[in-house]
Amino acid sequence: MTILFLIYGLFIGSFLNVCIYRIPSGISIIKPPSSCGSCGHKLNYIDMIPVVSYIVNKGKCRYCGSNYSVQYPLIEILNGLLYVLVYTRFGLTLSSVLYCLIISLLITISIIDLRHKIIPDGLNITGLVLGIIYIIINQKLIDGLTGAAIGFGLFLLIALITNAMGGGDIKLMAVLGLIFGIKGILLITLSSFVTGAVISVILLAMKIKSRKDEIPFGPFISLSALIYIFFGSEIINWYFELFKLH
Structure with a gap:
């Protein structure tokens, strides 16, 4: 259950990054699908695996090589760890x-x-x-x-x-x-x-x-x-x- 809470936290953390970027700009958090902010290439599922994709691609877009903000993995990790702490503190x-x-x-x-x-x-x-x-x-x-x-x-x-x-x-x-x-x-x-x-x-x-x-x-x-x-x-x-x- 601890691992599950961590995984859910990481993936929801990835969604939070979308919200943080889109909501202030008045863009829907559902459409269009996630894409690179520099080249506009639509991201595949393999490009959006929390933390792992950032590490494997060395913090860069797989298609144009532009740097991604370190905010993305940090938000994912923070959210994942807090989910684990909630489960540890309050149970299921x-x-x-x-x-x-x-x-x-x-x-x-x-x-x-x-x-x-x-x-x-x-x-x-x-x-x-x-x-x-x-x-x-x-x-x-x-x-x-x-x-x-x-x-x-x-x-x-x-x-x-x-x-x-x-x-x-x-x-x-x-x-x-x-x-x-x-x-x-x-x-x-x-x-x-x-x-x-x-x-x-x-x-x-x-x-x-x-x-x-x-x-x-x-x-x-x-x-x-x-x-x-x-x-x-x-x-x-x-x-x-x-x-x-x-």
């Missing part, structure tokens, strides 16, 4: 399948936001559908709806006060609130600002970014959601135990 359950899909969605959102500074509505709608399925399966309707209202309301308020949040961030927080409920969205909110502050300081210190550069917030939200998926229960329990001690 319906929740595991939904977590895997949510994680793939967050990866896609993060890369698109980093590149284009947008979170497309279509991705948030996909998350909304996954969220509705999740709260129905886990019978957490009230907690989910309340979490969605808190996530939406908090980030809308922050956006109005600071003018530093986009509509995509606000909608994403509503989706995550729907999925993870009240405790989850509060922890994700806190964690996103902490990770955002730390990483931003590092980027500024290393002069990768300047104070004038916009740093998209979607990746920090996504990273915080990943932290909650894998460690949320432990963090919340630790906090309440710490509270009891005091």
Whole structure:
């Protein structure tokens, strides 16, 4: 099962690369079939085997020799490894399948936001559908709806006060609130600002970014959601135990 989760993760990771490239350009993720971005040659199945094709072809197009971005195998590997971690952590359950899909969605959102500074509505709608399925399966309707209202309301308020949040961030927080409920969205909110502050300081210190550069917030939200998926229960329990001690 671990190997199967890895394989599924790698192949879905390959599909995520298609989404990352096409969605911001308004191109269908289904048609036309995948092709080389340089010569336009239609790719065969053998050209699209995750990671393996990239290694065998030395990161180049088999038809014109143009270099492919290292992003392709990295996204595939990242998605595959996260799927394995989900299976290791939660076993073979319906929740595991939904977590895997949510994680793939967050990866896609993060890369698109980093590149284009947008979170497309279509991705948030996909998350909304996954969220509705999740709260129905886990019978957490009230907690989910309340979490969605808190996530939406908090980030809308922050956006109005600071003018530093986009509509995509606000909608994403509503989706995550729907999925993870009240405790989850509060922890994700806190964690996103902490990770955002730390990483931003590092980027500024290393002069990768300047104070004038916009740093998209979607990746920090996504990273915080990943932290909650894998460690949320432990963090919340630790906090309440710490509270009891005091």
